[in-house]
Amino acid sequence: MVSEPPRPRPPPVGSFLLLAAAILLYIPWLLAILAAPPWGEPGSASGEARVGEGWAILFALFFGTPLWLALGGLLLLACRKGLAPPAWAAASGILYPLAVIAIFIAAQTYLTWPGGWSILVPALLPPLLALYGVWLRVPTLATGPMRLVPAVALGGVALVALAAIPFAYIDPIGYPARLAEHERYWDAEFMRLKAESLEKARRWEAGIDKLGPDSPLAAWLEYVNGSGASGPLHQQALAGARRVNRRQAEVVELLDNGQIRRLSELWQLELAVTPTLCMAYDRALYRLAATDDPYEALVGEQLERQLPNIKFLLAAHCDLASGLGAAQARARKVAAANPGNERWAQFLATLDALSRGR
Secondary structure, eight states: OOOOOOOOOOOOHHHHHHHHHHHHHHHHHHHHHHHSOOOSSTTOOOHHHHHHHHHHHHHHHHHHHHHHHHHHHHHHHHHHTTOSOHHHHHHHHHHHHHHHHHHHHHHHHHHHSTTSGGGHHHHHHHHHHHHHHHHHHOTTTSSGGGGGHHHHHHHHHHHHHHHHHHHHHHHHHHHHHHHHHHHHHHHHHHHHHHHHHHHHHHHHHHGGGGOOTTSOHHHHHHHHHTSOTTSHHHHHHHHHHHTOTTHHHHHHHHHHTTOGGGGTTGGGSOOOOOHHHHHHHHHHHHHHHTOOOSOHHHHHHHHHTTHHHHHHHHHTTOOOHHHHHHHHHHHHHHHHHSTTOHHHHHHHHHHHHHHHHO
16 A cells, blocks of 8 residues: 655644734833833832833733733644644643743732842743744754754743742842942933033033124024023123124014014114014014914913013004004903913003003
């Protein structure tokens, strides 16, 4: 009798799909575990830190549940196809739930005492289980000495899962040293960032010395608006802005381009109050007051900063009927949105008085 040649084994498409799903889930799952624990004395985390920890745990569960289902599917396919020796199949049936239990133990330890060895348990168990499940499903891999890889992977699963117990005792002992090192690192990092910020501020302040009468007014306004009103840099910036050769035309351009917020100190720029300037400011003030910004208090603050400009231009007999009327209407909305607030009631009263006196 002539025996039939063995039929070729179909490709393990299902195992590869489960492996791909496990890989995609493993990375965000492990990152969520790493991000979950707040550093500090256990139980002393702030409310914000606890909220962040809760979200991280939620993400870990979100990605972890399908991850372990995918790993279980890999083991099940390997065992059902008869590819695993009976002893290996029995061992994997025992080690899979043991690995799940070890994950919970290690995760709890790491959440309480971050930075310790417990992170190795969730980091290593999924790759070892995936290696075991896929290796058995690819016959070309299980040849020669490489056929022992699944046994080695199962042994690694057992070793790592059991290591969760000693890690639960070791990690709390070393936590004070890890916490101190963590705090030293962040202290150094904050000092570095502070030094960089100070150096950046120094370079920015030094940049004013490169400006002159031919520089754009906008460049001077960066220093006018970016410095404290009582500081020498602010006074230097104002003095420089007053010397800009084209400041009259540039102020009109800025107003027409919706940059009225940058010109809250227009009244100090020694401008000629011309009809062109009056009309440009009136249009800009109207647009600012009529903005669709829903935050009434924010719009009120922006209009409030324009009071010196309004008084200056009205004193020079500018016609600001359109812009001032829009500002009054918006001030009423601001006052209505903040009942009992003396600041906004006084602001509205000031605008009403300016409107009556123009």
